[in-house]
Amino acid sequence: MMLLIALLGLLLLVAGFEMLLVLGIPALAIKAAAFAGMPNQALIQKLVGGINHSTLLAIPFFVLAANLMGAGRIAGLLIDVVRSLIGHTRGGMGHTAIGASMAFGAVSGSAPATVAAMGRTVYPQMRREGFGDRFSLGLLVSSAETALLIPPSITFIVYGWITGTSIARLFAGGLAVGAFLGLCFALMVAVQARRIGLSAAPRAGWRERAAAIRAARWALGMPVIILGGIYSGLFTPTEAAAVSVVYAILIETVLHRELRAIDVLRIAEQSAVATAVIFVLLGMGALLSWFVTLAQLPTQVLGWLEAIDAGPVMFLLIVNACFLLAGMFLDPNSALLILVPPLFPVATALGVDPVHFGMIVTLNIGLGMITPPFGLDLFVASSTLDKPVVEVVHGVLPFIGVNLVALMVVTYVPALSLFVPRLIYG
Numbered sequence: 029m030m031l032l033i034a035l036l037g038l039l040l041l042v043a044g045f046e047m048l049l050v051l052g053i054p055a056l057a058i059k060a061a062a063f064a065g066m067p068n069q070a071l072i073q074k075l076v077g078g079i080n081h082s083t084l085l086a087i088p089f090f091v092l093a094a095n096l097m098g099a100g101r102i103a104g105l106l107i108d109v110v111r112s113l114i115g116h117t118r119g120g121m122g123h124t125a126i127g128a129s130m131a132f133g134a135v136s137g138s139a140p141a142t143v144a145a146m147g148r149t150v151y152p153q154m155r156r157e158g159f160g161d162r163f164s165l166g167l168l169v170s171s172a173e174t175a176l177l178i179p180p181s182i183t184f185i186v187y188g189w190i191t192g193t194s195i196a197r198l199f200a201g202g203l204a205v206g207a208f209l210g211l212c213f214a215l216m217v218a219v220q221a222r223r224i225g226l227s228a229a230p231r232a233g234w235r236e237r238a239a240a241i242r243a244a245r246w247a248l249g250m251p252v253i254i255l256g257g258i259y260s261g262l263f264t265p266t267e268a269a270a271v272s273v274v275y276a277i278l279i280e281t282v283l284h285r286e287l288r289a290i291d292v293l294r295i296a297e298q299s300a301v302a303t304a305v306i307f308v309l310l311g312m313g314a315l316l317s318w319f320v321t322l323a324q325l326p327t328q329v330l331g332w333l334e335a336i337d338a339g340p341v342m343f344l345l346i347v348n349a350c351f352l353l354a355g356m357f358l359d360p361n362s363a364l365l366i367l368v369p370p371l372f373p374v375a376t377a378l379g380v381d382p383v384h385f386g387m388i389v390t391l392n393i394g395l396g397m398i399t400p401p402f403g404l405d406l407f408v409a410s411s412t413l414d415k416p417v418v419e420v421v422h423g424v425l426p427f428i429g430v431n432l433v434a435l436m437v438v439t440y441v442p443a444l445s446l447f448v449p450r451l452i453y454g
Contacts, residue, residue, distance in 0.1 A: 051312035051365060058319040074318050079311045082266055083195065086185050088303040089269030093276045094136035095295045097250075100280035100287055103145035105244035106131040112240040116231035119221025121157040125150045126171045126213050130206060133175025134251040135272070137182045139397055140408045142172040147412040158226050166423030169409045170431070171213050173394035176360075177206030180254055180268065183390050186310070186364050190317065191372050193382040195265045196258050200449040201383045205391065205438055212434045216427070246279045259452060306361055313365025320369050340378045344439050347371055348392060355396015359404060363393060387445040391438055395431045398424050 036057055040050045059066060097103060110127035117123055128150060132142050147168055154164040176183045179199030188195040232240075241248070253275060254268045263271065280287040287295075338346070350371070354363040368389060375385045397405045400421045410417045438444055 048308050048312045051309065051316050051362065055312070055316040055319050058323055062323055063319070071315065075311050075315050077314075079307055079314060081189055083185065083189050084307070084310065086180075086195075086266040086269035087182055087306060088299065089266075089273050090137045090180055090182055090185075091303050091306075092296060092299040093269070093272040094138040094141040095299050096273070096276040096280055096287070096292070097132075097135055097247075098141050098145045099291065099295055100276070101284045102135065102244075102247040102250075102276070102279065103128075103132055104149055105240075105247045106135075107146075107149055108240045109244045109248070112232040112237045116229050117218075118228045119157075119159070119217045119226050120229050121150065121154045122159060122167055122217035122221060123214055125154060125167055126174070126210050126217065129168075129171040130174045130178050130210050131251075133172070133178040133206070134180075135247070135254075136175060137180040139172045139175045139394065139405055142175040143169055143405050143408045144412045146172065147409060151413055157229075158224060159220070160224070162419065162423035163220055163426075164423070165409060165413070165415060165420050166425070166427045167213065167217065169398050169405050169420060169424050170427035171210070172405055173391075173398065173431070174206045174210050176390050176394045176397075177202040177209060177387075179203065179258075180265065180272070181390065183360060183364070183393055184386065185265065186361060187368065187386050187389060189310075190313075190364065190368050191382055191386070193386055197383050197449040197453060198386050199255070199258065199265070200452050201387050201445045202390070204448045205387045205445055208438070208444060209391070209431075209434050212430050213427070216430055246283055250275055250279075309359075309361050309365060313361070313369075316365065317369035340380055341440070343374065343378055344380070344388065347375070347388065348435060348439060351389065351392035351396065352399070355392060355403070356399050358396070360393045360397060363396060364389070381442060381446060383449055384442045384445040388435070388439050391431075391435050395428065395435065398431075399428060400424075 036054050040053060045053075056071075059071070107124065107128040110131060111120070111124045114120060114123045114127055125146060129142050129146055132145055133139075136142060136145075151164055151168055154167070155161065159167075175181070179202050181199070181202055184198040184202060185195055187193065188198055250272060254272055257263045257271065258265055258268050277287075277292060281289070281292065350367055351363060354367060358366070372382070372385065376382060397403050400406065403424075406417055406420050406424065409415065409420050
């Protein structure tokens, strides 16, 4: 029966149905086939109750904070700081793009917002330094993936809600994995810069660096407040998200004077629409996850793996393949809602740590966002920079290979994901 339900969802997806129907109709099909006697009121209760969690309040707050900072001066100030510190290296603007994406990810938690914010400033400077058009596009889009791993991450929040995993531990694990992915991209930049003969730029003086840091001191305070507050126990990730909104509004309206009250209202309206879309999907996903559990799909998957004598190594390879295929056609939240509920119980049954599994899933989600034909960040870059999508795809292809290598390392070296959480929490 479950195979038929999966085929139904695939047909709906191929036919172009909205994702809420791709998630909702299979859930209703499972009810009709296996739980016909269940009252319809139970569906409404699960649909609404599934998203009635305080943890999920972090999503609208982080979405709003990211949009406020993207419209203000914070992104540009962070770029100036990173450039003053590492811009003197060979291919300095390439390294600056990576570092600035990681820094902006640490205050926004959103990969599309990072692509939009970095594209307006970093891309023209990379071209002026001598990097090719395709390489610049590929690096810009790919380095934005680090925003999903460097906390705060909306993907970690959704994964933690689905699985019950500590979001603070996920944030801690993301620090190391995000830094590792950034280093992989930096190595690629270094090789490319040497290949095309770029020279090192003059090193910024300490006075210039101090001036850049002083100008961006309020922007740099955002990750310190968020992460410091969470890891010190001062507030929860949800409360940290609320603090980030207040902080962003104060910085951009009072200190930087970049946004007016009418701008804040307009950005809040846009953020509300984006949040509503996410929560509709989360509600439908909660309903589908419930029926998947009732139908004992995880038990069936585990039995199938035991029948073919597949251990954790083979299972994680299957997980990566599933998410890679899903990422080509689904948005990140839909991929999480469809694949995590049946796969997570199997992972824990096979002894995979929930935080480690979260790193694997999130890295796959990031890879899906840059993978054609429907990777979300490809279209964000195309619209932001007014470039054809095909051109962006050509630039991203070499970076997909780097991503796959990084994914294999993260998948089969659990210590990389678990070192920081164990260091902080024991």
